Structures are given as C-alpha cells and as structure tokens.
Amino acid sequence: MPVEDLDLVIVGSGSAGFAAAIRASGLGLSVAMVENGTVGGTCVNTGCVPSKALLAAAEARHTAVDAGRFPGLAAASLGLDLPALMDGKRALVEWMRREKYVDLAEDYGWRILKGRAEFAGTAGEPVVVVRCPADGENTDGGENTDDGEDTDDGGNTADGGAARLRGRHYLIATGSTPWIPKLPGLADVDYLTSQTAMELEEVPESLLVIGGGFVAVEQAQLFARLGSKVTMLVRSRILSGEEPEVSMAVSSVFHDEGIRVVRRAVPTAVARGSAGVTVTADVAGAPAEFSAARVLMATGRRPVTRGLGLDRIGVTTGPRGEAVVDGQLRTSNDRVWAAGDVTGHHEFVYVAASHGALAVDNAFTGAGREVDYRHMPRVAFTSPAVAAVGLTDRQANDGGIPCECRVLPLEFVPRALVNRDTRGFIKIVAEQESGRILGITAVAHDAGELAAAGVHVLASGTTVHELASRWAPYLTMAEGLKIAAQSYTADVSRLSCCAV
Template sequence: MPTKYDLAIIGSGGGAFAAAIRATTLGKSVVMLERGTLGGTCVNTGCVPSKALIAAADARHVAADASNRFPGIATASDTVDMPALIGGKQALVESLRGEKYADIAESYGWQVRQGDAAFAGTPDVPVLEVTRSDGSLATVEADQYLIATGSQPWAPPLEGLEETGYLTSTTAMELTEVPESLLVLGGGYVALEQAQLFARLGSKVTLLVRSRLASKEEPEVSRALEGTFADEGIRVVRRAVPTRMSRDAGGEVVVSADVAGGAHEFRADKVLVALGRSPVTDGLNLDAVGVKTGDVGEVAVTDQLRSSNPRIWAAGDATGHPEFVYVAAHHGTLVAENAFADVERSVDYARLPRVTFTGPAVGAVGITEKQVIAAGIRCDCRVLPLHHVPRALVNRDTRGFIKIVVNADTSEILGLTAVAKDAGELAAAGVHILGKTIAEVADAWAPYLTMAEGIRIAAKAFTTDPSRLSCCA
C-alpha cells in the first residue's frame, strides 16, 4: 500500500466522509484512519439510533393517546419488548453503515485503514503513526491532514459518579430492559430527547436541570416543553445542581442535589448523564506538530477550518463548533475545497437550523429575541399559538407555537422558532425566509393544511389579529 497521500483523515464520520468524497472528486488520493467502528457517532451511536428509538417510542405514545385525540379511534399500547426494539435499531444502523459508509468508500476508491493514529514528526514535517490491532506500527505521510475525530459524552467530576455507575446517551440505547425509573441530569437537547423517549417506553422519569429546559432557545420553548412533559408524567426539577451520587442498600441510585438552595435526594433505578459532549482529541499528540487546542480539547481553527499548523485541518465536533452531523459534513467539504482548490471558503452559521426531536419537536433558525436585543437592534416579535394553525387543528394537537423575531426598523426577519409537530421542517423553511420582510412572507404562497402555512400566518400576525383570519385568508 502507498504511504504518501494527498489527504490523510483521522476519523470516519460525516465530516471525514464529506472531505474524502470531495477530495476524491478533485482527483486527490485519500486514506481514512479509524480506530473504532466505521461511520463515526451519527450512524452508530448518535442521530440514527436515537431517532429510530424516538420514532418507536412516539408510535407507542400515539397508540396510547389516539383515543383521546380522535373520537371513534380505539387503540392501546402494550409493554415494550426491549431486546426486539434494540435489535431492530441495530439492524438499521448496520444497514446504513454498509450502504452509506463502507459501500461509499469502496465506490470512490479511497483506502480505509484500521488503527489508532497519532501525530509524529515536527510541525514542518508532520506524519501519522498508526498502531494496528496487533500492536504493529505503520507510518502515513500526507500533503494535508484532517482531524475529524468527533466528540464523546461528557461527565462532570461528581463525587461517587464513577463508583456508582451511570448511563450516557450511547449506553442508554443498548439497554435490554426499560428502567422502572430514570433520573436524567441535564436540560439540553440530548437530555430532553432521552427523557421523553424512556418516559414513552414506560419509565418514570425525573429531569434535574441547572437552569431551564432548552436554555439556549427562546423562553417560550422551555414553558411549552415543561407543559408537555408534565402532561406525560415527566417530572422537571429546575435550579438543581447534583453534588453526590451513591447507591443505597436496595440497589437504587441516589443523587444528592442542591435545589434552589436546599439539599434534596432523588432515587431511581438508573441515572442518565446528558450534560454535554467533549471533543475527542486526547492521544493525537497535537503539541508535537504545533496544533493548538482550546479549554476542552477542541482543535482551534480559523474560519476556513485550518489549525495553527497550515497543513492540518479539523472538522465537526472536534472543532467545538455546533455539534450537528450536517455541520460536520459541511466542514468536510469546505476543508477539501480550501486545501486543494484554493477557494478560501469560510464557515457561516447565520442560517444554521437546529432541531430537538422531542414530541412536539423544537426547530429554530437565526437569532433569538434576547440575542437581537443584546446586539442593540430594536426588536419586534410575534408568538403565534398553534391553535391558529389549521394543520395543528386537524392533527388534534395544538401544543406549541411559532415565533418570528424581526428588526423593527427594517421589518427584516432575523429568527424563527417553533414548537410543533414537524418543527424541523419549519426550521428548514425558515432558512429561506431569513432576511425577507414580514410583508414578503405574509404575501407569499403557502399550501393550506401544511404546518409551513403557520409561518405565513405568524407573519400576518404582525398586522392582523390571527383570530380574525378565515381559512387561507
């Protein structure tokens, strides 16, 4: 096998594959180095398996709730066959790993090597030393290098945590039994999705949240989700700071926490720690080749994703940038073009949509009301409750809202947030209305009985009381 390539990539997730595809189409030779399972986080332990289980839990929830929403419909939900559910999830993962990763690499013709890679050499002449599974070493040289090693669940230095044992978003999706009770530490998107997932599978769930649910989103999101979670029997404890973990004589996990200044104890069969993720850069020997890192180990990069070493780039979660697989994929393509096509493209997150796959979901794009005010822009906002959206009425599910944030001086749309079924699609549509005026969106075509029509109605709400609108008017 050759030992000198145009591009050597550490990792095999979304960012790595996007870079390899683009570099290959530019006629460059590529080698991909993976120490674990091909495909990275998204297909193996992240987006694909979690959303597959969320969809299954939603189907069970709908079956249990359908008779309440739709007169004349009688349904029921049985207990969950967890081994079968996990088996189906794993079959999907393996299928996609083959079709979208192994087969893709083979079709483009780049090499995938198994081994643990670390930098060696000097900043001027960096190389990779690869430790194979049998302990033997190989050296890989390249003109350019890409760090696409992703991230992993992060756990705080909480007393008793390691000794007691805990679940992460990865290990929770391998459980063969539904926990009778579950404590979830965290209030971000992973915590919210996993809490509702297990509640809908039959667990009694308590969320311990330091501030509020989805604290980076509009405050209306937190209130809407708290109401939904309360309806589904999920207990939310705010202003809770865990201080210690232990296990009692009966085997239950005990979490001691400071709640609004007072000490409390919470008990459950299992504890899921969902307090964020950290970049996987330990062991890469980055100092040896002059690659600087940040406070949590993220590779420090320019807007073009070049590290402090001009021949070494980084993409995806390893950069500390927004942790979405579509961001990683965008990064990968951008790195390949900057490295080999001299285009000097920069990353721009101004229109980056984000989705939390709760039920109802949370979708957002652009900036929030708080961010607009902090930027010194005079703000105008409208929050449209979903009972004004015909699609929500026929779905018999009016939980949620659509909020539009506007520059009051120009009527330009700066942000959109939705809590609704298919809120992700609303966020995707919102990408295309940022920068447009309220009048342009209010006068635009929108098909009746779609959730996206709600964006048009929310725009009309700036000038018209939505309760005085007829269907389509």
C-alpha cells in the same frame, strides 16, 4: 518503516471525514482514512440514527396511547419487546453503516486503516503513525472527564505503528464523546450515557436524567414513553439556549406525560441507593435527594483529541481539548485542518459534513471560504419537536438590533387543529425598522421542516410583509409561518381559513 505519501490523510471516519474524502476524491486526490473505532462515527452508530429510530418507535407507541384525542377513537396500550426493538435498531444501523459509509469508501476507492492514529515528526513535516489495536482492545473513544481530556489514550506512542502516512494536508475529524463531570460517588455507579442508553435490553422502572439540553430532553421523553418514570435535574431550564417559550411549552408537554422537571438543580453527589441510584443535589439553594433505578448523564460532549500528539506538530488545542481553528477550519499548523465536533463548534452532523467539504476546498483549491452559521437550523426531536433558525429575541437585543417579535399559538394553525394537537407555537423575530426576518422558532409537529423552510426565508432576506403575502398550502404546518407573519399586521383570530 516506509512512509506512504498521499494528498490527504483523514483521522476519523464520521460525517466530517467522509464528506472530506468524497470531496477530495472528486478532485482526483489520493486519500487515506484512519479509524480507531467503528466506521461511521457517532451519528450512524451511537447518535442520530439509533436515537431517532427509537424515538420514532416510542412516538408510535405513544400515538396509540393518545389516540383518544380524536373523537371516535379509543386509546390503546401497545406491548413492548425492548430486545426486539433494539435488534431492529441495530439492523438499521448496520445497514446504513454499510450503505452510506463502508461501501461508499470502496466505491470511491480510498482506504480505511483500522488503528490508533498519532501525529509524529515536526510541525513542518508531520506524519501520521497508525498503531493497530491489540486483540480484544476496545477501540471506541473513551468518555471525557471533568478536565476535558479523553480518558482512553490506549498507551499510544509515536515510535512504532503498522503504517506511516505523510499527506500534503491532514484533516482531524475525530468527533466528540460524552463528557462526565467528576461527581463524588459517580464512578461507583453503573451510570448511562447517551451512547450506552441506546443498548439497554430492558426499560428502567425509573430514570434520573442529569442535564437539560437536546440529548437530555430527547432521552427523557424516549424512556418515559417506553414506560420509565422519568425525573430531570436541570441547572437552569430545559433547552436554555433557545427562546424561553420553548422551555415553557416543552415543560408543559413533559408534565402532561408524567416527566418531572426539577429546575435550578445542581448535582453534588451520587450513591447506590435502595432503589438503585440516589443523587444528592442543591435545588435552589437547598439540599434534596432523588432516587431511581438508573441515572443517565446527559451533561454534554467534549472533543476527542487526547493521544493524537497534536502538540508535537504545533496544533493548538482549547480548554475543552478542541482543535482550535480559524474561520476556514485551518489549525495553527498550515497543513492541518479540523472539522466537526472536534473543533468545539456546533455539534450537528450536517455541520460536520459541511465542515469536511469546506476544509478540502480551502486546503486544495484555495477557495478561502469561511464557515457561516447565520442560517444554521437546530432541532430537538421531541414530540412535538423543537426547531429554530437564526437569532432568538435575546440574541437580537444583545446584538444591538431593535426587533419586533410575534408568538403564534398553534391553536391558530389549521394543521394543528386537525391533528388535535395545539401544544406549541411559532415565533418570529424581525428587525424593527425593515421587517426583515432574523429568526424563527417553533414547537410543533414537524417543526424541523419549518426550520428547513426558515433557512431559505432568512437567507433570502424575506420580510414579514413578504412572507405574509406569499403562497402557503392549506393544512400544512408550514402555513403557520405565513400566519405568524400575518400576525404582525392582523388579528389572526379574526381570519377565516385560507385568508390572505
């Protein structure tokens, strides 16, 4: 079979792959992209877009139920047609996939080859072989098992294929897939993942959520607000990587909304039960059983690299199957780069997109840029939302940085008062000697917007004194950043509205 020569061959069509292809096209390079599943990757198809669309709908429904917090309004109960809601979600996903992915590829002029990609050749002369999927074959990535391997290898071989692509450089952008631990009995249960939960046609009467990370808390609140009785089994505390105040605030919100959070719970077995599913867990050293109609495994994700033949071309993978990269996103093969979730780095779509563009710049222009996560924001789209940027209190101390922190309850933020929702806080971590702001965390309505503003605060080296004296529009949540900074030198309970 003849080999097609290109400047860049991309394996994967998610955010990392598209950002790379757009940057490469802008440089006048020839590009081909290979996609094994649905064009667009996880974010638009099964991740960010569908989950946030459903979360927004659930919040609209909950707002009606919670309207009584405003004097003069009565709580209302809105009906729910889940199939119709899912149809609307699918229509949005399909539109965004077409507008932001398929049509863009056509506009820029690069080809998307459908099929399984596998590297062949040698480390010095790698080639990507594309094997077309058989009729009816499921081309979406399989779930990862406890050994960190993708269970859907499809019987790939490097001997045949529908196309052979040779690039000056290659980009691995195959993303990640839900990771499922090997629990006794789990294989016999029709469990949900963050992806399959987005396709339900009826709301489970009850739901067990295993996990306490970003996906777990979002899915728990989503289904609780749609009518499920939700119980979470969490190994330590929810959102354990963030400030401890976050766990306390979100746990309090969940308690008020009827979501039960069981901490120090380690599942040990799963079985079919009279209610649907029974999970046995070790809870603080004692056995306990939990039953529900369905169980959702929100236990993290793993990179998808199995079946790519990376060992043949000298690309090193890590213990979770990740493509090991240096700070510039180059793998152990100088011609092969990796971007996004497949690297095992932070699993955010904007990280993947940044990776893709950076890898192309480094590969073809010699930019020599390295990934810098110091000011990377992170958001959980609960309600109120959780958002953070920079260091936590603990991270600063572990890094040997003497710091001074302030936690501002939302009762001191005018926007929260008029919203009649003071659940949450804003926390600032500042270097003790200079006052330079090192981290910002918030649990609040539109907390993600606060983190976005916090990116610029941290990147500019702003001090708490400077932030406290800068303009902030009244009755915005962002004004809370200014008030939190003022709390370093003033008793904010004794400030009037708009006090400077």
